Amino acid sequence: MHSIDLRLLAVFDEIYKTGSVSAAADALELGQPAVSVALSKLRHHFGDQLFVRTSAGMEPTPFAERLASPVHAVIEALDVVLDQHNEFDPRTSSRTFRICMTDLSQPVLLPGLLKKLRASAPEIHIEVLPLTEDTARRLQTGEADLALGFLPQLEAGFYQQVLFRQNFVCIAGSHHPRIGDQLTLAQFEAEDHATITSSGSAPLIIDREIARQGIKRRITLKISSFLGAALVVEHTDLIVTIPKRLGDMLRDRGAYRIFPVPFPLPEYEVKQLWHERYHNDPGNRWLRAVISELLSELKPAA
Template sequence: MQAAHIRLLQVFDEIYKTGSVTRAAEHLGLGQPAVSIALARLRAHFNDPLFVRIANVMEPTPLACELQEQVHGALASLEQVFGYRGSFDPTRAERTFTISMTDISQLVLLPSLWAHLRRTSPGIHIDIVPLSEQTPRLLESGEADLALGFVPQLEAGFYQQSLFRQRYVCVASADHPRIRQRLTLRQFEREEHAVVTSSGTGHLILAKEITSQGIRHNIALRVPNYLGIAFVIEQTDMLVTIPERLAEVLEGRGRFKVFPVPFALPDYAVKQHWHERFHHDPGHRWLRGVVSDLLSTARR
């Protein structure tokens, strides 16, 4: 494919996305006359206006709508062939990465990640989106670069790297009136519990094991994330069973007591996942290496 043909596809794609010849020119770094000429060539080639101005917006014709998926796919393929084999200098690069992660990962990873980026890669920016049922689609579409956490639904069809093993611990307020130096199974069953039900954690492992072992779990409060759970536990008599890495973050930041879970419970792997389309991208490889190194350092 000739460079001129690639430019025509880029013009088509930008006008389709922005609905504007002017904004398409700005995004492509071209003059507006050059974009107008390219649009005229496209119209002549397809014998169709492709985009019609309606209320100051360039609306696509039915043929343009049919072409868009093919044009976008062709450009993505070209980017994969040519762009992903390029070099990446994190000290000079200007790029935004989107990471899908749990609030636990935000607490554990983000402070060190941000400090590392500001020290070594000032042009790199990070957008965080929550792990959800939409995460596989976001990785496939390129709207997210990485997914970080315990995500069984990403075990098949995505690349993955184990970062560390995670286990659960029980946390109570330092002022808990009944739990002092140790937590017994009997106490675990008699006390009220708060549970966190967010995706991307080992919550399902915990619930399954408690049920299979016939352990009584008196759940008094369910919350969708971990960010507020520390304040709840610190100021009530409830217990919460949370990943050990989160407990390490909370210790020293409030009045808590941390205990081993008083029954057998398997650990699980926290991983980073990514789609095949980014596997060979130098910038993406750099980001995966940074995440792996930081979490390995934190683990040590």
């Protein structure tokens, strides 16, 4: 990859991310013809088509797939150096921050974060990515800036900050035909439940403790998200066990009855995590401080 213009690598990176010449041109603030010319130069340089036009967009060739990660790492590393050199100013920066988080974290964090950005960092953009088995690699390569959640699997090579401690509540629809002002263990075992099938750690805590304590739970619905389960519970006679922060938010809707879990469940720590390579990046530091401040202001309901 010697003697190649870094601007060409930026074009490659954007086409790979967007799957589109026109979208890459918009992201790079270039004309589409200029991006097409750059792609031609890249093809000549590497002796490979790199991207093939299909009905689904510009599909990378096998060689382009192998090239994508190291090219992105070069671009991100250069961006970090330039940010540190130029000093990060949220008032003028147009940087896109990518945060890996669960569907549960999104309504807790994003409204306040976007309000903050509109007021003090109007050109900054946020892209939300799912938490997957690929999250560690994304943080390491710079494809993601932060991960947010309960992530005990991310340890070596990652910094972390505890944002808050989380426990659980049970919820039922406000018109549930059998549950009144309290939920007993006998009622918990008698009712039909929704359960969460996502790979996140919170559902595993619930499932593990129910099994360990020998508690009966009749599962009628398996669903991939806490938010989806809550919406179903609102309109049925199912109940579901969810993290308390989500229960606090749902309380304001007036459509739910919210109860303490009628057996002990351990708390867990919700953290933000970032790779050591970006620990001193001014933009990353700023984002971490904003998120920490926002979540410290969100006092859980009693």
